[in-house]
Amino acid sequence: xxxxxxxxxxxxxxxxxxxxxxxxxxxxxxxxxxxxxxxxxxxxxxxxxxxxxxxxxxxxxxxxxxxxxxxxxxxxxxxxxxxxxxxxxxxxxxxxxxxxxxxxxxxxxxxxxxxxx
Amino acid sequence: xxxxxxxxxxxxxxxxxxxxxxxxxxxxxxxxxxxxxxxxxxxxxxxxxxxxxxxxxxxxxxxxxxxxxxxxxxxxxxxxxxxxxxxxxxxxxxxxxxxxxxxxxxxxxxxxxxxxxxxxxxxxxxxxxxxxxxx
Numbered sequence: 001x002x003x004x005x006x007x008x009x010x011x012x013x014x015x016x017x018x019x020x021x022x023x024x025x026x027x028x029x030x031x032x033x034x035x036x037x038x039x040x041x042x043x044x045x046x047x048x049x050x051x052x053x054x055x056x057x058x059x060x061x062x063x064x065x066x067x068x069x070x071x072x073x074x075x076x077x078x079x080x081x082x083x084x085x086x087x088x089x090x091x092x093x094x095x096x097x098x099x100x101x102x103x104x105x106x107x108x109x110x111x112x113x114x115x116x117x
Numbered sequence: 118x119x120x121x122x123x124x125x126x127x128x129x130x131x132x133x134x135x136x137x138x139x140x141x142x143x144x145x146x147x148x149x150x151x152x153x154x155x156x157x158x159x160x161x162x163x164x165x166x167x168x169x170x171x172x173x174x175x176x177x178x179x180x181x182x183x184x185x186x187x188x189x190x191x192x193x194x195x196x197x198x199x200x201x202x203x204x205x206x207x208x209x210x211x212x213x214x215x216x217x218x219x220x221x222x223x224x225x226x227x228x229x230x231x232x233x234x235x236x237x238x239x240x241x242x243x244x245x246x247x248x249x250x251x252x
Contacts, residue, residue, distance in 0.1 A: 030155060037159045044166030048173035055177035062184040066191050086207060098177065099208040101188040 050092040053078045058088050058098040065102035065114040072113050081106060085115055178232035178252065181208070186234040186249035189215055193238075201225075208251065216248040227252055 057078050079088035085103035090096035103115040185204065192199045201213050201224035212231060214223035231252030237244050 033159070034155070037162050041162045041166045045169050048169035051170075051173040052176050055173075055180045059180040059184055062187060066187050099181070099210075101184055101207075 047093065047096070050078075050090045050096055054088060054090045054096055054098045058100055061088070061104060061112075061114070062101050065104075069114065072111060077112060081112065175230075175232075178230060179234075181210075182232040182234040182249060182251050185213070185251050186236055186247065189247070189249050190236075190238060204251075210251050212250070212252050214248075214250045216246075218245045223250075 061077075077088070078092075079090050079098070081087070081100075081104045082089045082097070085105050086100055088098045088100055088104075104112050105115050106112050185208075188204075189199045199215060201215065201222060204213050205211070205225050210225070211229070212223070212225040212227040214221065216222075229252060231250050233248055233250040235246065235248040237246055239245075
C-alpha cells in the first residue's frame with residue numbers, strides 16, 4: 001500500500017513537472033507574442049510621429065516660401081532635402097518623404113534656403 | 118473487510134478530488150479568459166497602431182492639399198498656368214483637380230483617399246471659390 005502511495009505520489013509529481021513545463025512554454029510563447037505586438041505598436045507610433053512631423057515641416061517650408069521667396073530657414077529641420085530639394089526625407093526613416101512645391105537647398109553651415117525658381 | 122472497503126473508497130474519492138482539482142472547470146475557464154484577454158489586448162494594440170498611422174496619413178494628405186491650394190494661388194497671382202500633370206509628377210500622387218468657380222480641371226485617376234482644400238480668393242473685384250484636391 002505504501003509503495004503504491006509512493007508510486008502514485010511520484011506519478012503526480014511528474015505530471016506536475018510536465019504541466020509546469022508546459023505552463024512555462026505557454027508563458028514564453030505569450031511573452032514573445034506580446035513583445036512582438038508591443039514592438040509593432042511602437043514602430044507604428046514612431047512612424048506616425050515622424051510622418052506628422054515631416055508633413056508639418058513641409059507645410060511650414062511651403063508656407064514661408066510662398067510668403068517670403070528666398071527665405072532662409074534658420075532652424076534645424078526634422079527632414080533632409082533630397083532629389084534636388086524637391087522632396088523632404090525624414091531623418092528618422094529615409095523611406096518617409098514629403099513632396100515640396102518650393103525647392104530648398106542647404107548651405108555649408110547647415111542652414112536651409114528656399115531656392116529661387 | 119468493511120473497514121478496508123471504506124478506506125479504499127476514501128482513497129479513490131481523494132484521488133478523484135485531486136484530479137478534478139487539477140483539471141477543473143475553473144482552471145479551464147481561467148485559461149480561456151487569459152487567452153481571450155491576450156487576444157483582445159493584441160487586437161487593441163494593433164488597432165491603436167493602425168489608427169495612429171491612419172491619423173498621420175490624414176494629416177499629411179490634408180496639409181498637402183492645403184499646400185497645393187497655396188501653390189495654385191501663387192501660380193495664378195504670377196499669371197502662370199497650373200499644370201496638373203506636372204503637379205502629379207512632382208508629388209508622386211495619382212489624382213489632382215482644381216475647381217475655380219464653375220471651371221473644373223483634373224488629371225489622373227482617384228484611387229483611394231482624396232484630400233481637398235477649399236478657399237475664397239479675390240479675382241479683380243469678384244470673389245471666386247477655389248477648391249484644390251489631391252490624392
